[in-house]
Amino acid sequence: MQYRQQQLDNGLTILAECNDEAHFAAYGVFVRTGSRDESPEIGGVSHFLEHMVFKGTDRRSADQVNLELDEMGGSSNARTGEESTIYHASVLPEFQSRVVELLADLMRPALRDSDFETEKKVIIEEIMMYQDQPPYGGHELLMAEYFGDHPLGRSVLGTPETVGGLSSAQMRDYFAGRYCPGNMAIVGAGKLDFERFVADAEKSCGKWETLSATRVVVPAKPRFGFSSLVKENSTQQYLMQLAPGPCSTDDDRFAMRILSTILGDDSGSRLFWELLDSGLAESAGIGSCEFLGTGMVMSYICCDPDLAQENLERLHRVQMSALEGISEKELALAKQKIIAHILLASERTEPRMFNLGGQWLAGQVYKTPAEIADLYRQVTLAEVQAVAEKYPLTRNCTLSVGVRDDLQQVA
Amino acid sequence: MAHSTQTHQHTFENGLTLVAQEMPWLQSAAFTMAFPAGCRFDPLHQLGMANFTCEMVFRGGGQFDNRGLVEELEGLGCDYYSTCGVYHTFFGGALPAEGLESAMRVYAEVINEPHFPEAQLEDGRNACLQDIQALDDDLPGKTTLESRLRFYGDPYGRNSDGTLEAVSAMRIEELKEFYQRHYQPQGMLIAVAGKFNWPTIRQLVAELFGRKSAQDASEPTVRGGERGYRHLEFPSNQTYISLAWPGLPFRDENYYLLRGAIGVLSDGMSSRLFREVRERRGLCYSVGAHCHAILDRGAVFGYSATTTQSAQQTLDVMLEQIGLLSQGITQSELERMQVQFRSGLVMQQESCRSRVSALAGDLFHLGRIRSMEEIQNQIQSLTVQGINDYLASNPLGPFDIVTLGEMPLEITGAIPTTAT
Numbered sequence: 114m115q116y117r118q119q120q121l122d123n124g125l126t127i128l129a130e131c132n133d134e135a136h137f138a139a140y141g142v143f144v145r146t147g148s149r150d151e152s153p154e155i156g157g158v159s160h161f162l163e164h165m166v167f168k169g170t171d172r173r174s175a176d177q178v179n180l181e182l183d184e185m186g187g188s189s190n191a192r193t194g195e196e197s198t199i200y201h202a203s204v205l206p207e208f209q210s211r212v213v214e215l216l217a218d219l220m221r222p223a224l225r226d227s228d229f230e231t232e233k234k235v236i237i238e239e240i241m242m243y244q245d246q247p248p249y250g251g252h253e254l255l256m257a258e259y260f261g262d263h264p265l266g267r268s269v270l271g272t273p274e275t276v277g278g279l280s281s282a283q284m285r286d287y288f289a290g291r292y293c294p295g296n297m298a299i300v301g302a303g304k305l306d307f308e309r310f311v312a313d314a315e316k317s318c319g320k321w322e323t324l325s326a327t328r329v330v331v332p333a334k335p336r337f338g339f340s341s342l343v344k345e346n347s348t349q350q351y352l353m354q355l356a357p358g359p360c361s362t363d364d365d366r367f368a369m370r371i372l373s374t375i376l377g378d379d380s381g382s383r384l385f386w387e388l389l390d391s392g393l394a395e396s397a398g399i400g401s402c403e404f405l406g407t408g409m410v411m412s413y414i415c416c417d418p419d420l421a422q423e424n425l426e427r428l429h430r431v432q433m434s435a436l437e438g439i440s441e442k443e444l445a446l447a448k449q450k451i452i453a454h455i456l457l458a459s460e461r462t463e464p465r466m467f468n469l470g471g472q473w474l475a476g477q478v479y480k481t482p483a484e485i486a487d488l489y490r491q492v493t494l495a496e497v498q499a500v501a502e503k504y505p506l507t508r509n510c511t512l513s514v515g516v517r518d519d520l521q522q523v524a
Numbered sequence: 525m526a527h528s529t530q531t532h533q534h535t536f537e538n539g540l541t542l543v544a545q546e547m548p549w550l551q552s553a554a555f556t557m558a559f560p561a562g563c564r565f566d567p568l569h570q571l572g573m574a575n576f577t578c579e580m581v582f583r584g585g586g587q588f589d590n591r592g593l594v595e596e597l598e599g600l601g602c603d604y605y606s607t608c609g610v611y612h613t614f615f616g617g618a619l620p621a622e623g624l625e626s627a628m629r630v631y632a633e634v635i636n637e638p639h640f641p642e643a644q645l646e647d648g649r650n651a652c653l654q655d656i657q658a659l660d661d662d663l664p665g666k667t668t669l670e671s672r673l674r675f676y677g678d679p680y681g682r683n684s685d686g687t688l689e690a691v692s693a694m695r696i697e698e699l700k701e702f703y704q705r706h707y708q709p710q711g712m713l714i715a716v717a718g719k720f721n722w723p724t725i726r727q728l729v730a731e732l733f734g735r736k737s738a739q740d741a742s743e744p745t746v747r748g749g750e751r752g753y754r755h756l757e758f759p760s761n762q763t764y765i766s767l768a769w770p771g772l773p774f775r776d777e778n779y780y781l782l783r784g785a786i787g788v789l790s791d792g793m794s795s796r797l798f799r800e801v802r803e804r805r806g807l808c809y810s811v812g813a814h815c816h817a818i819l820d821r822g823a824v825f826g827y828s829a830t831t832t833q834s835a836q837q838t839l840d841v842m843l844e845q846i847g848l849l850s851q852g853i854t855q856s857e858l859e860r861m862q863v864q865f866r867s868g869l870v871m872q873q874e875s876c877r878s879r880v881s882a883l884a885g886d887l888f889h890l891g892r893i894r895s896m897e898e899i900q901n902q903i904q905s906l907t908v909q910g911i912n913d914y915l916a917s918n919p920l921g922p923f924d925i926v927t928l929g930e931m932p933l934e935i936t937g938a939i940p941t942t943a944t
Contacts, residue, residue, distance in 0.1 A: 238829075239809040392654060395655060
């Protein structure tokens with residue numbers, strides 16, 4: 114395994130983990146742009162743009178793009194989040210140059226008006242699909258409640274209104290400001306020839322104008338409280354909470370992941386024994402999530418509505434228990450679980466590519482999976498305790514979704 | 525092609541079959557233990573029994589109570605699971621390779637000497653009931669399960685969760701009886717993949733599960749499904765559409781001809797359904813079709829979800845595209861499908877988890893495991909002529925249709941449903 118890094122003159126970053134033992138390679142274009150980079154009136158444009166990228170370029174129609182991706186087999190897809198948009202494809206080594214050329218070409222999409230209107234319908238279908246699924250838009254609502262006017266409070270998908278009201282001109286403006294070489298990285302992992310990777314990227318992207326994008330990282334001012342979204346036709350009650358946690362460059366994030374594993378992993382955690390083993394909930398968990406400049410810890414429960422209030426209290430007790438002490442045994446088990454997970458993921462090419470690109474997105478220094486595993490090994494009980502005290506999960510923003518409208522915040 | 529690997533298969537005297545694939549370049553291993561104790565054996569008035577039994581078996585056995593069991597597996601770094609399907613109940617996991625034998629020993633101890641702790645009966649029951657309730661909110665899942673039940677009938681279309689009424693009434697003695705009858709080595713499958721030593725694993729399995737089988741369980745009675753169109757009314761934003769039509773069992777010599785044709789219909793972004801329903805018309809976000817097989821029968825299921833006002837057109841375009849497939853596929857469509865298969869095979873080779881499920885699938889459906897080369901040859905030997913001849917003499921359909929949403933769809937006389 115060899116880590117390689119290079120930057121084109123226009124600022125485009127090329128990263129790779131070259132592995133001669135692998136039998137294919139995964140490639141991704143990582144763009145530092147997402148819903149936090151949108152203004153309210155263009156909510157959802159990052160995600161809509163991700164769809165439009167597959168609609169073709171000056172040299173390729175949408176059909177050609179789809180045909181070429183399928184001709185290379187493998188798997189390809191894209192995803193948009195709060196602060197990143199990622200396009201990726203995994204292919205056999207014989208397709209290295211071809212897939213890099215295609216991904217690079219896609220990053221200069223035609224954004225045709227006719228495609229824009231058709232795809233708008235698909236996006237609205239996607240929004241409606243999520244509205245039908247638990248927790249029925251609850252995640253977006255909770256993010257809005259918690260973050261308030263902060264850009265992270267905006268929905269990644271946008272709403273039927275914001276997406277419906279978008280113009281192709283607004284999308285072009287957004288694209289021009291965000292898809293700049295200085296704001297993008299092309300990442301590869303697996304069996305690949307790095308010199309050719311760079312040469313192909315240079316050929317396809319070298320002429321892109323030297324521009325970079327800025328992101329204003331506004332400090333988050335989390336809001337706490339309790340709200341309900343009544344959903345008459347649902348069977349289960351969905352309870353979600355957000356509380357502050359470490360940001361994506363904070364070393365506390367390792368201790369926080371260990372703490373949330375101890376408290377709320379979907380198996381073997383304190384919450385598991387309290388709610389899942391006992392059959393009091395269908396699912397429940399606590400997990401951390403990091404962004405630039407801020408982080409959060411999410412707790413959730415899906416359960417019978419009749420048990421919802423008691424389960425909120427049980428969750429509260431589990432959260433409080435973090436302050437009463439954590440045992441060496443719990444720490445060791447959580448580390449073992451996390452490290453085994455890292456090992457299993459490190460044997461697969463696609464997760465390695467995402468890991469590499471993810472580190473670049475967060476502005477972190479490159480670390481191998483083994484080095485990351487070591488960081489978890491080194492976390493001490495005192496550090497986990499300190500994180501538990503610094504980030505009390507009981508101080509949170511709670512949303513209840515379901516038939517009940519009478520649930521209350523635990524005192 | 526991927527790494528050359530060594531595969532093994534051994535059937536023990538008591539009827540247990542072990543299959544394994546060595547992947548010595550990995551630091552991990554995965555395994556699954558499949559007992560012939562699936563929900564097809566649930567008595568008709570006790571649906572959910574196999575699943576509830578699985579839940580209770582996993583609550584401890586031998587020296588382990590439920591907490592001890594989970595801690596022991598997690599201490600080995602094992603990402604474990606237990607789940608109940610139609611034919612089998614599975615116990616397995618993936619973990620750093622050095623813990624493989626220990627994890628298999630832990631499982632065997634618990635499964636061979638389960639406690640069925642009375643004090644946890646209600647906890648286990650509640651966990652099963654919560655799963656049944658959660659399905660109520662899963663609209664695509666509900667539509668698919670209804671479609672599967674109607675197509676395959678009982679018991680092969682069952683959802684192992686069962687019903688609230690039946691699970692609420694089950695007694696611990698009944699679960700113990702189910703366990704005694706069905707957790708037997710006869711018909712049990714174990715699959716292992718990753719880094720391990722074959723003689724050691726074979727010896728271990730003989731030691732852990734070498735006991736004699738009790739009498740064979742009798743085959744369940746099969747009851748026919750329901751045909752035609754069924755609408756489930758629900759005030760949702762989208763209408764969920766599931767189509768089912770006859771396919772082929774995996775062991776059928778023509779299986780890959782059909783699989784290839786359905787690949788052209790649905791695999792990838794250039795597939796016909798994706799292109800015509802989503803890309804050209806913007807009717808939906810998700811649309812697709814896939815082959816599904818039980819042991820002696822197969823089905824093709826088509827699926828889409830779309831807002832109510834687009835649902836009729838979505839169904840019509842889906843059926844039109846499925847109909848057009850009977851007129852044949854092209855050489856370039858076949859080649860795209862073949863390269864996708866080839867890539868998929870190579871990619872599967874790096875994950876011991878993927879290989880375990882593929883090995884178990886082969887063993888169940890074919891009674892043996894196939895080499896990568898054999899699968900590759902099956903795919904590469906497909907021809908346009910072969911697929912088109914198959915499609916011409918085996919027109920796709922007739923269709924059973926299930927929709928869930930605000931309004932039923934219009935199923936015109938031109939649609940070859942099985943209702944007529």
